[in-house]
Amino acid sequence: MAHLSTCKMSHLPTKIAILKSGLTHKGGIEKQTRCLATAFAKHGCDVTILTSGNPTNDINNDSYQTVSLASKSKLSLAHIMRYNKACTQWLKDNPKDIIFGMDRNPYQTHYRAGNGVHRAYLKHRAMTDGWLRRASFLVNPLHRTILNLERRCFECPELKTLFVNSQMIADQVAEYYPQAAQKTRIIHNAVEWNAMADAFNLAHGKKALLCHERELNPDCLQLLFIGQGYRRKGLDFLLNGLAILSGHQIELSVVGKDRELKRYRQLTHELGLSRCVHFFWSA
Known part of the structure; x- marks a missing residue:
């Protein structure tokens, strides 16, 4: 990533906020969030992960700062809304040079679309779900909220780079959000071969x-x-x-x-x- 090199060159460290709503699961996105934070920190950047809940393994990390903005909610919709509201306010109070999203957020300069394109996901689900479930996609408040955040994320004027991990996701971005196609960069998932x-x-x-x-x-x-x-x-x-x-x-x-x-x-x-x-x- 081109911005990594700027961390060393500037007199003041580049301030980076990485947005990931949860770090307690052991999934691929959580792993990549920590890898990104560590890599940025090694290049001299001032890194803060904005998350929620109680990420005990990250609070005491020496490479980067972890800030929990909201408690975890059992209701996905409530959690998404609470976390995004808290992020917006925190970033207003603590401006950063780079805002790197790992989730769908309304404002970020860089976004890794690890969860793909939700509009395409719903289209694929419609191939296997019954008619009642398909009809619910139009009114389900969780899907409506995710779609709204996705649109605002992909169409955000400040978005500089949209990272995807496959040509399929890049094609979906071009189909559903053509204005983001020119910002899309494919970086395939890698294997930690040495380890x-x-x-x-x-x-x-x-x-x-x-x-x-x-x-x-x-x-x-x-x-x-x-x-x-x-x-x-x-x-x-x-x-x-x-x-x-x-x-x-x-x-x-x-x-x-x-x-x-x-x-x-x-x-x-x-x-x-x-x-x-x-x-x-x-x-």
């Missing part, structure tokens, strides 16, 4: 043992689905695709938690995939 090299190098030799421990068939092609929020990440489409390929030797391991786990177990049963789809660490 994980040994595991990758040993994986092939340990395949038989791992399959035995997880009760997988070593003769099958092994597919891995990782992530929280199965529906948003497209597990429905993957399962239906596997059903079409039922004559092939393929197994799928699903790793991650989801509130609809029971429904997905039932779906695998209905599709005749119970023997080749396995759910791990889903409780």
Whole structure:
């Protein structure tokens, strides 16, 4: 990122606020938030993460400051509104050179669209949801709030760069928010090779043992689905695709938690995939 170099060059450190409404989950966006904060700090920037709840692992971090602006709410809509209002006021009282959003916020200079485009997500959901659920998309206050924040975020005049992690998301941005297309930059997700090299190098030799421990068939092609929020990440489409390929030797391991786990177990049963789809660490 070009702005990293400016942190060292200026006489005063570049002041950066990173917006992430929650840091307590162990997801990819939370991990990337910390990586960004650490990288900016190493380049001499003055970094503050604006979050909510009680991020105990970050409060005592020496590289960057973490400020919790609001308590966590069980209601997603209330939490979004409370957090964004608190961010707006805090940034008004504490101006920053760069405002780097990891969530949809109404004002930011840089945004990493880790959650994709919500308008496209609802379109994809409409392919699998019933008519009543599809109709609710138009009136559901949570969806309406997210769509409003997304529009304000992508169309914000101060937005300089919109980071996405795939060509698919870049195409969705261009389709639904064409004015943001010229600001879009694709940066694919990477693997921390130095930290994980040994595991990758040993994986092939340990395949038989791992399959035995997880009760997988070593003769099958092994597919891995990782992530929280199965529906948003497209597990429905993957399962239906596997059903079409039922004559092939393929197994799928699903790793991650989801509130609809029971429904997905039932779906695998209905599709005749119970023997080749396995759910791990889903409780």
